[in-house]
Amino acid sequence: MSDFIAFATEHLPTILSALPITLGMWVLAIVIGAGLGLLLATGRLYGGRITYALATTYVEVFRGTPMLVQMFFIYFGLPEIGIVLDPFTAAVIAIGLNSAAYQAEYFRGAVRSIPQGQMVAARAIGMTRLQALRNVLLPQALRRVIPQWSNEAILELKYTSIAYAIGVSEMTSKAEQIGYKTFHFFEVFLLVAIVYVVLTGIVAQLLHVLERRTSIPGVNR
């Protein structure tokens, strides 16, 4: 145990030096995923036939293929048609596009769970569908979606480790380097696992606080 503590003290700073990369990828990806996910959800909820079909195809394609394949496609495949991205950008786009498909489904489910009378009442005072969505449905749906969204956020945080495969020097790749240098693979991956669990724990806790803070008085969930 004291060996592990000594190991951790020595190598933790190296792992944490990649924390900004890991967190940066995560935040950018989740923001891309939320923005695009919201558009996709709106398209599937209220779009015409073509919009609906496009949004649905997007969701099915990105949910139906492995994240690693998507990332390889963007990083190794796109240069063949002239789109060359650095590893960090490619990873952010891959994780963001993938997350959008899942977030779209969470948003869509949450909007559909709002009682129909809310939309009808908003339309009845003269709101357009988009005004009703923005002022009445989304404020309620976004509150409801927090628990699922929290899962997605944690998943994406862990997915940033896949960016190792295209050479982003994030935390997992740092751990691997330390492993090859010291041959203490057991200790180093245990250490990086602990870092991930602390991070995801913090994220879960923050979102839980957000959920409580934004809960609607009188409504028990």
Next chain:
Amino acid sequence: MLLDVKDIHKKYGEIEVLKGVSLTLARGETKVIMGPSGTGKSTLLRCINRLSPPTSGEVFLDGELICDANINEMRQKVAFVFQDFNLFLHLSALDNVAMGPMRLKGMKRAEARELAMQELERVGMQTHAASYPAQLSGGQQQRVSIARALAMKPEVILFDEPTSALDPELTGEVVTVMQKLASDGITMLVVSHEIGFARRAADAIIFMEGGHVIEEGPPEQIIGAPRQDRTREFLNVIAEEGQIS
């Protein structure tokens, strides 16, 4: 005529729910629509503000045709009060009322809230301004929803069975508010079986059955001496159910 409803038909598939309904409402008038359930009363109200557009027929507000092209603007003038209130669940009573003026009439938040407070006072809900819908009784929610309608300064308010989702002891507070609005000169078209309200506040009762208007007349005549047998039978049923107050 402020509201002129002309020959409204409404079909759902093969079933014709409204078979040519016409009625008029002058400014300041209150009319109550009665009739057995399944007669198309609620459908008629929804056809008027196109929450459920009619299959054929026209509705004019102050001489202007209500159609898809002007519907959002028209709905600001033709307010709707629902049977099940439909208050915005994430907003306080005050913000429920302030929402329309703020988002649709471009009022500043402070100004909209001031107006909302006045409308809440009008329905006796000012002390509950900060409460959320889930914290209010049905009667209180309905009064807030009436305030929400009033805040848009509409030309006419359509009430779709505003007391039928309420426990009997809660209908009184809503009926009292509606009577006050009628005497304040608010133009109202009310689908309701509250005969007491009709007697005290309505300028006319419209009796509907089977998608038609069967008869229309002043409350004392319709209640006291209906011309049509169907109207009399229906009023007897209502009386047996103890709804005459």
